[in-house]
Amino acid sequence: MRHARLGISLCLAAIGWISSGGAAIAAELRAAAATIDITPTEPVPMWGYGSRHAAPSTGTADPLLAKAVVIAVGDTKLAIVGLDLGRSPTEAGLQRIREAIRAKAGIEHSFIAGSHTHHGPVVELSDEPGRGQGRYDAAVRYARFLETQVEQVILAADSQLVPARVAAGSRELEGFNRNRHSKIQPAPVDRRLGVLRLDDAASGKPLAVLVNFTAHPTSLPDATMTFSADYIGSLRETIEAKLGGTALFMQGLPATSPPTAAARITGPTGQPWAELPPSSLSRSSRSPRSGQRSKSAKSGLHLIAGSTSRTP
Numbered sequence: 001m002r003h004a005r006l007g008i009s010l011c012l013a014a015i016g017w018i019s020s021g022g023a024a025i026a027a028e029l030r031a032a033a034a035t036i037d038i039t040p041t042e043p044v045p046m047w048g049y050g051s052r053h054a055a056p057s058t059g060t061a062d063p064l065l066a067k068a069v070v071i072a073v074g075d076t077k078l079a080i081v082g083l084d085l086g087r088s089p090t091e092a093g094l095q096r097i098r099e100a101i102r103a104k105a106g107i108e109h110s111f112i113a114g115s116h117t118h119h120g121p122v123v124e125l126s127d128e129p130g131r132g133q134g135r136y137d138a139a140v141r142y143a144r145f146l147e148t149q150v151e152q153v154i155l156a157a158d159s160q161l162v163p164a165r166v167a168a169g170s171r172e173l174e175g176f177n178r179n180r181h182s183k184i185q186p187a188p189v190d191r192r193l194g195v196l197r198l199d200d201a202a203s204g205k206p207l208a209v210l211v212n213f214t215a216h217p218t219s220l221p222d223a224t225m226t227f228s229a230d231y232i233g234s235l236r237e238t239i240e241a242k243l244g245g246t247a248l249f250m251q252g253l254p255a256t257s258p259p260t261a262a263a264r265i266t267g268p269t270g271q272p273w274a275e276l277p278p279s280s281l282s283r284s285s286r287s288p289r290s291g292q293r294s295k296s297a298k299s300g301l302h303l304i305a306g307s308t309s310r311t312p
Helices: 003-018 022-026 091-105 137-158 231-243
Strands: 029-037 065-073 076-083 109-114 162-172 192-200 206-213 246-251 272-276 301-304
Touching: 029 137, 029 206, 029 246, 065 137, 065 206, 065 231, 065 246, 076 137, 076 246, 091 109, 091 137, 109 246, 206 231, 231 246
Parallel strands: 076 109, 206 246
Antiparallel strands: 029 065, 029 162, 065 076, 162 192, 192 206, 272 301
């Protein structure tokens, strides 16, 4: 079950691709990150649990965020965006976002993905008969707002690019996810945590930490009708508090992998879920310009999924 690591693998492949050709080899690796709020400001239907039907949200437990990293080598740029949503924007919305960042910032490549939280808004509706028009106008307005916010967070990151170094690593985590459907015993589970870290080349401080793991953000029950990033929000908060920079979460393949009961959360702040030692970031890769190895491995990566509950 290696598909769950596709997100972090694509990030690494993209970096290798944009730094592999001709003049790009001598170019400088640059990077920057930004955050923007994408929480709906009015009640809308919630995404994820079918039992809710079209019931509207009742408030916000913790903010929904869009986190963006832009990586550049020469004039070639890649935008990576993690969204506190059940899915990415619609295909038409993605096309509009990509056209805008191409025209305004020369960003030709983008990877925009939702965390799969089941406590975000529906994003599939549009201003068309039978698709939301007249009945779910608040959700239609949100879809337009979302596109604008995603565009803006990418442009904000692009405007702050600085020379950077990159490192990547991974380790297996036991006891944090499970396979709920497989009849094969032992059930196959992807327990790999992948990490991509970008540091400011001048200061050595983290610019961004991208985390890839496979676990459904279903720690909160369907009866909860408030917006939440679920365990992912707590994970990011702890990484940012311990390491600095901007933390992004990129979901694996969670269809059959909810979090274990011991890893569920009861609130956005919770208690420490796990702490990983410096070896979590032990594999470094070289900057295209400097050829020096990143010192990312010197700091531990601290993860959080809050306090436990007995929700089955």
